[in-house]
Amino acid sequence: MTNQNQAGAKLCGRFVLIDKLGAGGYGEVWRARDELRDTDIALKILYSQFRESEPACRCSSGEFTLTARLNHPGVLRVYEPVRGEDATVLPMVLPRAVTCARCAARRTRASCRCSSTSPRRSNTHTLAASCIAT
Secondary structure (H helix, E strand, O other): OOOOOOOOOEEOOOEEEEEEEEEOOOEEEEEEEEOOOOEEEEEEEEOHHHHOOHHHHHHHHHHHHHHHOOOOOOOOOEOOOEEOOOOEEEEEEOOOEEEHHHHHHHOOHHHOOOOOOOOOOOOEEEHHHHHOOO
16 A cells, blocks of 8 residues: 655645655655644655545544543644545654664664664654554
8 A cells, every 4th residue: 555645745735745754554654844834744644545435534533533632742742634635634743753772772673663774864763653654
């Protein structure tokens, strides 16, 4: 399952894709610029086959509803889902990145999902890739 998203593309008339952070069962997660909020965010983009699926859209709405009630430093703030002609997305706060050394201290290096082969993200583990791509 893939989307045909590329860095620089604009979705829903306001989200400019910057860098792909990860992918999961329902979609991809990108670092994106929210032109309405004038800030960088994490943006979960539902795969095209789920875009018109009411159960998938209810799942995104449920994720928003549940996390909106929580106030904890370990839980990302999720904004209301946006359905556009080109995509259905779930915007959320972009978590800070941590280095592989900090990641290794918290988890085993074998389970680290760092993209050390990527020159742009070498030695950086973005929590969004492992936490919100599902």
